[in-house]
Amino acid sequence: MVALTTPVKSEGQRQRPRADRGPSGHTVARPGIGWALPAALFFTLFAIVPLVLVAVLSFASWNGLEAPRFAGLDNWTGLLHDPVMIKSLWLSVLLTGLGVVTQTPLSILLGVWAAGRQRNRAVLSAIFFVPLLLSATAISVLWRALLDPNFGVPAQARWLFGDGNLLGSRTGAISVLVLVATWQFTPFHALIYQGAARAVPEVLYQAAAIDGAGRVRRFFHITLPQLRNSIITSVILMVVGGLTTFDTVLILTQGGPGTDTSISAYYMYQKAFREFDFGQGSAIALLLVVVATVISLIVVRISGYDKMAGTKEGM
Amino acid sequence: MIRARFSRTAAVGVTLALGLSLAACGGGGSSSGGDGEFHVLVYGDATNKVEKRIVETFNKTSKVKAVLDTVPGADYQKKLQTVISTPKAPDVFFNWGGGSIQPFVKSNLLLPLDDLIAKNPELKSNFLPSVFNTAEVDGKAYGVPMRGTQPVLLFSNKKVLADAGATTPKTWDELLDAVKKIKAKGVTPIALGGADQWPTLMWFEYLYDRVAGPDLFKNALAGDKAAWESAESRKALAMIKELVDAGAFGTNYDSVKYTDNGSPALLSTGKAGFELMGSWAYSTQQELNPDFAAKDLGYTGFPTVEGGKGDPADIVGNTNNFYSVLKKTKHADAIGEFLKLMYSDEFVKAQLAIGNLPTTTNTAKFLDASDNPDYLKYQFDLVDKATSFQLSWNQAYPPAADAPMMQAIQQFFNGSMDADAFIKAMQALSAK
Numbered sequence: 195m196v197a198l199t200t201p202v203k204s205e206g207q208r209q210r211p212r213a214d215r216g217p218s219g220h221t222v223a224r225p226g227i228g229w230a231l232p233a234a235l236f237f238t239l240f241a242i243v244p245l246v247l248v249a250v251l252s253f254a255s256w257n258g259l260e261a262p263r264f265a266g267l268d269n270w271t272g273l274l275h276d277p278v279m280i281k282s283l284w285l286s287v288l289l290t291g292l293g294v295v296t297q298t299p300l301s302i303l304l305g306v307w308a309a310g311r312q313r314n315r316a317v318l319s320a321i322f323f324v325p326l327l328l329s330a331t332a333i334s335v336l337w338r339a340l341l342d343p344n345f346g347v348p349a350q351a352r353w354l355f356g357d358g359n360l361l362g363s364r365t366g367a368i369s370v371l372v373l374v375a376t377w378q379f380t381p382f383h384a385l386i387y388q389g390a391a392r393a394v395p396e397v398l399y400q401a402a403a404i405d406g407a408g409r410v411r412r413f414f415h416i417t418l419p420q421l422r423n424s425i426i427t428s429v430i431l432m433v434v435g436g437l438t439t440f441d442t443v444l445i446l447t448q449g450g451p452g453t454d455t456s457i458s459a460y461y462m463y464q465k466a467f468r469e470f471d472f473g474q475g476s477a478i479a480l481l482l483v484v485v486a487t488v489i490s491l492i493v494v495r496i497s498g499y500d501k502m503a504g505t506k507e508g509m
Numbered sequence: 510m511i512r513a514r515f516s517r518t519a520a521v522g523v524t525l526a527l528g529l530s531l532a533a534c535g536g537g538g539s540s541s542g543g544d545g546e547f548h549v550l551v552y553g554d555a556t557n558k559v560e561k562r563i564v565e566t567f568n569k570t571s572k573v574k575a576v577l578d579t580v581p582g583a584d585y586q587k588k589l590q591t592v593i594s595t596p597k598a599p600d601v602f603f604n605w606g607g608g609s610i611q612p613f614v615k616s617n618l619l620l621p622l623d624d625l626i627a628k629n630p631e632l633k634s635n636f637l638p639s640v641f642n643t644a645e646v647d648g649k650a651y652g653v654p655m656r657g658t659q660p661v662l663l664f665s666n667k668k669v670l671a672d673a674g675a676t677t678p679k680t681w682d683e684l685l686d687a688v689k690k691i692k693a694k695g696v697t698p699i700a701l702g703g704a705d706q707w708p709t710l711m712w713f714e715y716l717y718d719r720v721a722g723p724d725l726f727k728n729a730l731a732g733d734k735a736a737w738e739s740a741e742s743r744k745a746l747a748m749i750k751e752l753v754d755a756g757a758f759g760t761n762y763d764s765v766k767y768t769d770n771g772s773p774a775l776l777s778t779g780k781a782g783f784e785l786m787g788s789w790a791y792s793t794q795q796e797l798n799p800d801f802a803a804k805d806l807g808y809t810g811f812p813t814v815e816g817g818k819g820d821p822a823d824i825v826g827n828t829n830n831f832y833s834v835l836k837k838t839k840h841a842d843a844i845g846e847f848l849k850l851m852y853s854d855e856f857v858k859a860q861l862a863i864g865n866l867p868t869t870t871n872t873a874k875f876l877d878a879s880d881n882p883d884y885l886k887y888q889f890d891l892v893d894k895a896t897s898f899q900l901s902w903n904q905a906y907p908p909a910a911d912a913p914m915m916q917a918i919q920q921f922f923n924g925s926m927d928a929d930a931f932i933k934a935m936q937a938l939s940a941k
Contacts, residue, residue: 259594259616280851342771343761344780361704362923398738447913452761452920467587469909470612484676 213256219481245483252478258470269477278453279478282461283485289457290436292372293379294429301380301428306417319388323381330378334445337374364454367447369454372480374442383428388425391417425499430490437486458482517937546574547840549847550589550599551832553579553832556656559859563850573843575601586908593618593835600705600838601847606644606652606831607900608907613833614646620834621649625845632845635852637935640868643828652831653848658892659827660786661711664794665807669696669782677807681719681748681814688757691782697759700781702767706915707903709762709922710747711785714825714902715811720745720816723897728906734936741818746921746928753922763923770797777801785811787826788888791881792864808884824891825899829868861885868892910938 252269256262273279308319325333340346343358352358360366398416407415440459443449449456451465456464458478466475525829551560558581564575565782578599580588586609592598593613604610621724626633632643636654665677673694675687676797688698702708711883717726729736736742752758759781765771772789775781777798783826784790794802832851834844850856852869860867861879866888873893876886903911917934926934 224765241581257612257616258590259612259618338766338769341764342769343764344771344775350707357760359761359764362761364925366764448704448706450706450919452916452918452925454925456916464912470590471909 228341237327248476248479251472252480254280254473254476256472256473262473265473269473272474273477273481278456278461279458281453282456282458283481285455286437286439286457286459286482286485288328289368289371289375289434292368293375293436294432296372296376297380297383297432298425298429300376301383302387302418302421302425304380304384306391306413306421308384308388309391319384323385324377326381326385327376330441331445333374333378334442337370338446341370346356362451364451367451367455370446371439371442375436375439377430378442383432386428387421390421394420426493430493433489433493434486435491437482458485528628542705545572546576546846547600547838547847548576548578549601549832550578551603552585553581556863556865559856559863559865560655562859563853563856566739566853566855568849571843571846573840574920575843575847590908597912598835598837600840601832601834601844603642603655604652604831604833605900606828606906608910608940609904610644610651610831610833611907612644614651616858618836619651620836620838620841622651622653622834622848623649625841625848626650626734626761629845630858632848635870637868637870637893639892639895640828643898643900644831644833652833652849654829654868655832655851656830656867657860658829658868658888659789660888660891660895660898661715661785661787661811661826662790662808663811664776664784664786664811664886665789666776666779666782666801667805667807669694669779670807675781675782677809678812681812685752685755685814688752688755688784692756696779697775698757698783700765700772700775700784701758701762702765702772703758703919703922704764704766705770706767706919707901708767708772708786710902710915710918711787712752712827712922713745713918714899716745716748716814717742718823718825718899719811719814719819719821720748720817720896723823723899726899726902726905729935730940732940737932743928745783746931749922750928753924763919773797775807788866792883797929801878808887822891822894823897823899824895826901827904828898828900846878866892906938906940910940914938 223279223356251262253267254262254267255265257269304322308315308322328336338361341348341358341360343349343355343360343362346358347359348355348360350366360370394417394502398420399412402412402416438459439457443455443457443460447455449460462475462478462482465471549560549564551557553707557577560577560579564577568574585603589602589604593602594616598618610619624633632653633650637658640654641650644650644654659865663678669691670676673687673690673696675690676683678684678687691698714726721739721744725739725741727734764853765775767773767786770793771791772781772784772786774797776784791802791806791808794806810821810824832848834841838844852867852871854871854875857867857872857875859867861872861875864880866872866885872889876882876889879885899905903914906914913934917926917931921928921931
């Protein structure tokens with residue numbers, strides 16, 4: 195750990211194994227493993243330890259009152275035979291998929307547009323990013339009031355909303371959740387794309403312009419391919435975020451009507467904190483961890499993200 | 510199957526992990542270890558000012574002091590479940606009786622109050638029996654009523670009824686007739702906060718009572734699954750269906766909530782004719798729409814059903830809230846003294862002053878001096894004369910049944926589940 199404080203001095207004495215050749219040929223000293231210690235400690239304490247405990251609990255039956263009892267595979271076989279569980283997984287995947295499909299194009303367009311350095315864009319971007327500053331709870335309460343069928347927007351626009359039974363019908367409730375998520379998270383992903391679009395080397399556009407490429411061609415043949423890494427990052431964030439969506443469901447629909455928006459994360463809460471069946475709740479939690487990990491790995495694999503060595507966007 | 514016991518430490522660890530702040534930063538000094546004091550845990554809301562006052566009164570004379578801890582309402586049940594089996598558990602706690610304390614009784618955490626009642630019979634005899642019984646489990650008393658009773662009543666907008674030429678319905682047929690007349694005027698006949706789910710449940714509770722009498726549900730709760738399949742059960746379901754299909758609730762009721770004042774606003778603005786709701790709806794309207802509450806807000810009991818077994822005097826709702834005592838407390842006698850205050854004149858007057866209707870036998874003599882004597886007298890007579898006061902189904906069952914029951918109720922009501930599927934869902938509820 196002493197070496198940490200004197201990275202420059204050590205350079206001439208020995209070639210350290212962690213040293214890396216930067217693009218300009220200079221040797222760049224990477225920080226030692228000690229730097230990771232605080233983060234690793236917190237991660238272990240607040241992520242690994244609870245995860246292990248949840249895994250243990252998923253094989254137990256516990257109502258929070260008496261000591262947990264070992265229940266073997268009961269919780270897991272229970273999940274397999276629970277139609278609501280299977281429905282909830284499907285709903286999670288559906289909502290996540292719809293989220294990716296709606297948010298990605300919007301946030302790319304918005305991000306690339308906001309990457310321009312014109313003053314009006316800066317002002318408008320600042321306004322677009324406001325939802326990012328609001329808490330999910332506030333957002334849900336706000337939308338709930340806006341969408342009230344008798345006194346909200348639907349009451350004023352019957353031609354569009356019909357009887358306004360948005361949160362009371364399956365399609366309506368799912369659409370509302372997708373809409374609110376889009377409104378809430380698009381700014382965040384747009385921010386990622388804004389940064390990435392600004393990092394695209396200007397020379398590429400200049401070369402393309404000389405070749406006679408128009409605005410649209412430049413977008414599809416330069417900007418989009420250059421944003422590839424950011425797209426993958428953003429999609430993974432959307433997938434993980436989508437699978438663990440909880441607060442908006444809790445406030446907007448409470449899993450309803452019936453169980454039509456009981457996504458897995460909400461179902462986990464319902465089992466653990468409404469039914470006080472912590473064993474089942476833990477099993478669902480663990481299942482969610484596995485599903486999210488598998489999906490993320492697949493995305494990484496398909497995209498070839500794991501084979502990219504460069505540190506520059508898209509190169 | 511081998512059933513091993515996990516270590517207590519692991520359990521606490523998981524509590525911390527799962528409950529996050531619930532367990533970790535719960536209620537500072539809420540420990541019963543302190544000498545000369547006991548802790549009282551209550552649901553945090555506007556009624557707390559009465560509870561504070563009663564605790565102060567008690568502490569003036571008692572050597573053992575009571576300490577009041579409040580938990581914000583929405584988190585109350587979760588917090589309670591998390592702490593009750595730990596050393597941080599309170600000595601006395603607020604609950605809804607029935608299924609809400611059943612798991613605690615089964616885990617042997619609660620003190621039967623029979624000894625305290627034997628020493629001081631007034632602890633039982635000074636309360637209306639239909640209410641006191643709600644906190645009995647397996648024939649033993651576990652709770653003393655400590656707030657107001659909340660029967661469910663049929664509220665109406667008198668102006669809407671008059672405009673449509675409808676009268677306050679005494680029978681089911683009259684209700685159907687009123688629905689038809691109001692609908693013809695282009696007004697939603699009945700306001701319903703279906704998104705909250707429990708307002709929908711109230712229709713089931715009353716129709717099952719009126720058609721089959723109170724025993725069907727009692728038997729079902731006791732484990733008789735055949736009760737849900739009976740002809741009477743099917744008849745009640747068919748009547749609910751008939752009402753929904755007649756357009757009584759409009760079409761967007763599942764997007765409306767009572768809790769964000771959506772359905773009360775429908776009633777007060779004349780966009781609906783009726784609303785079936787707990788007695789608290791009166792004070793909600795008084796607060797939100799004082800003019801409407803004073804002029805046009807009507808209230809009545811649930812209509813009778815011809816040929817039904819249920820006594821028209823039967824009511825459903827929240828019988829009351831209760832104080833229950835933990836077995837491990839060191840101050841049972843002091844708590845016995847504390848519970849006596851729950852039928853004191855001071856308690857009754859303080860509750861009436863904030864609009865709650867206590868269920869003590871001495872309540873009647875204070876009603877004349879209250880703010881809404883007519884309304885409170887009407888309710889008190891209703892509760893006093895009721896042959897059966899059915900606790901809300903979701904509270905009669907243990908918490909584990911709550912979510913699945915509510916989902917089935919909502920799905921049958923909006924037509925996404927048929928009677929057979931509903932019966933099956935109710936049979937699958939765990940009554941243990």
